[in-house]
Amino acid sequence: MMFEGEAEAWLGIDLGTQSVRALLVAADGTVRGSGTAPLTGRRDGVRHEQDPREWWEAVCTASRAAMSQRSSRVRPGGLAVCGTSGTVLLTDAQGRPLTPGLMYDDGRAAEEAARVGMQTSWALPKALWLLDAYGPGRVTHQPDVITAQLTGGVVIPTDSSHALKTGYDAEREAWPPQLAHLGEVLPEVVRPGTRLGEVCSAAAEATGIPAGTPIVAGMTDGCAAQIASGALRPGAWNSVLGTTLVLKGASAKPVRDDAGVVYNHRAPDGSWLPGGASSVGAGALPMVADPAVLAELDGRAAAYEPSGVLTYPLASPGERFPFLAPDATAFTLGTPASEADSWAAVLQGVAFTERLCLDYLHHLGAPMDGPLTFTGGAARSAYWNQLRTDILGRPARVPEQIEPALGMAVLAAYGTRAGGISLPDVADRMVRIRTVLEPRASHTARFTEPYARLVDELETRGWLPTPLATHTRTRLNQDTIDS
Template sequence: MSVWIGVDLGTQSVRALAVAGDGRVLGTASRPLTSHRDGPRHEQDPEQWWRELAAATREALRDVPAGERIEGVAVDATSGTVLLTDSSGRALTPALMYDDRRADADRANEAGAPVWERLGYRRMQPNWALPKLLWLLRDAPAGARLAHQSDFVNRRLAGHEVATDLSNALKTGVDLIEERWPLEVFDALGVPPEILPEVVRPGTRLGTVCAAAAEETGLPAGTPIVAGTTDGCAAQLGAGASRAGSWNSVLGTTLVLKGVTKELIDDPLGVVYSHRAPDGSWLPGGASSTGAGALTRDLPGRDLATLSEQAAARFGSAVPTGGLPAGSGPGRALPPAVTYPLVSRGERFPFAAPGAEGFTLGEPADDVERYAAILLGAAFIERLCFDYLDLLGAPVDGEIILTGGATRSAYWTQLRADVLGRPVTLRENAEPALGMAVLAGGDPARMIRTRAVVDPSGADLHEPYLRFVSELERRGWLTATAAEHARERTLP
């Protein structure tokens, strides 16, 4: 039996998964990571990444039957996390994490404007990797080299210098169209080309596990090391959203949509930007500031599972044994209010509105109605994301796969299917580490398993959705063009 190892190197922990070719998880382990935060500063110790990764892989492999062949390993990491190393791979600086905001993006945006415009994201943010690299280089010793989070551990695995992947290099300014560093931009910024690693597509073989790494990690020496992706792209791979027109909607604290297109999507607002897929297609996506984080803020201390059951009983049908509400058709009761559930001030997708604030249309009478109003508003934003993607010319007619903590609510899952007017798919196990096991060489058709497909109940949500869209337009956050397109897609 063949086994693949996927590693998810996150912010709070590192997780390793040993997955058989038929999708069975043979071993799993997680180890915590610690951060150092102070205002805009957010750093981690790269050596801790390696220690905890090695411990996690050893434990995950403990229950793999002796004699099984480990076919490959791939590591994902947080997007925009960078550090400087010496020529041997030893860390010269702490790692500046994905949300460290001490840098300034003005120089990067001035020098690289034509490239960033062509790539669709228009402008870099201060927490992106290139501004942080410029910040680190101010005091860098001679011979320093750039390393992304995954590069640091992949070099330890291989025992020699390795390439970085296009996905992790996106926020460092790599030209995803030409698949190279834009050296003319880096020259203008004073970045020596010799500090930059080679760039390859995710899924490219980087080398094999060396003897020293094998002793620490438990991975057999000679195991192929495959270039990974960012954690968001890894989650998309784990969900199985890999065909053009398919989308993975991740609803947890906030909402993130990631899909697949054959061509690069050009977004005049810059709220949608694209990674490059292993096969050369594109992975557009956007992150909203709405999500389940509004539930814990607005309903502190409440049992959300109980509220979900009460909302299903009041506004839908009872939850059957299978765990998913059957719905009550066109006559199904609707929540009397809808809340725009911003987790923090400002919206990033499906529109850019730094001053946006949450609001509620209608008057919820109790906590059940407040809960249902938040769920409905998040579902409306999710629908509006798809309307905006359709406006940009992205195909949105493929499978929609729901992942994230919100899928634990049967009522919310049914509501999202009703608002989208489309079946939605739930997976048995969709996580970044599984996506890395697939990228390492596993067969996604066998390794990614479907738990359920939820059909829309037939509830008519057109009128409240369009009222919500009109309110966003009235407040000046949603453009008239985007609002009109949402109406055209909604009205029969």
């Protein structure tokens, strides 16, 4: 119940790879408080894990910072938590961790992945590996550790978004029969936006979040970023560019893909959020910490449109989207003329791959007639945003806030409000668009030839299937005729 003069806001918590982020957001999108806390991980070859206890410590730090900034008249109306897709661990019956958290890109479960016919990075193969290595335990997704702490050790259901890569059948909304042998090892599953419980007094003291604050089932970080972009009506797409590239869209029905490259999350209202994750991205760029240096490199890259070299900028070996090629590696054709030329080649190579992803979605028959939004850390680069818009040849929007934590605040508002208001309607009120970009036709034309060359090279190497290459060339030729 709200008292006179109080204003309501919602808390979104994002469990990232390198940090936890908390945002307290009002109904009009105003940020009332924010906080961050770093996370560390352990890498050893294909292995990547984190200590789940550190997740909770970071959530406490970030949440206390966010809550301390709010006015005394701002009351949190609810919260939701997102995590990295495919991160999994084993816990006991009270949600206490029994194992490390195997991260979204951990590749140790190759044998298990082959046995169940999934990508190595997905959660189910890693869960099977954990059960074999550590013995009995409850399969748990990253945000479930936090919600268990927030509710005081009450084991509550997981959401269908995080459960997707553990083999959950989002269409039937049930665990498939072939996983029946796992029995109670697998958690109960609910749709995102479902009310799970409330913050207990001990968690309130640790986090600064008032006791009794409702907790709503969240989604994966990619879906959270999509909600934060407002790309929730059929035909709308969000391109999340950070270390790697993720495309998420909205559709009234699932987008079918026999290759398993595109998968479909179930939206809170029962519609579908198809998408895929590539291994190209800003992770292929040299590490530059100084924003001034980044801006200078971007400015110098503008002199190389197109670059004198062609780069396929994988951030890590293997490709997942727009094609599946575990043996794919990064490559550069030619010798760059300068550091700026090399920088430009990576920026352009990411945008070429982004265009190929959109071509693949079109090939599958996905709805593509809605707006395109850019989010992710790379969306802070004004030059890269315009370059991507030019290469894609379509308008793009950039929101004020590009944080998955904002998406979780929107979802919390949706899950705790009465009256049947839709998630897209809530997002329309809370997501603020900062910039609208238009493609420059003359610039788009400059990149036609290098894009076609990249398609040819990927097909020649045996990574890009010929039907997709042919479809891409057909679209490219049609665009050239139309222009």
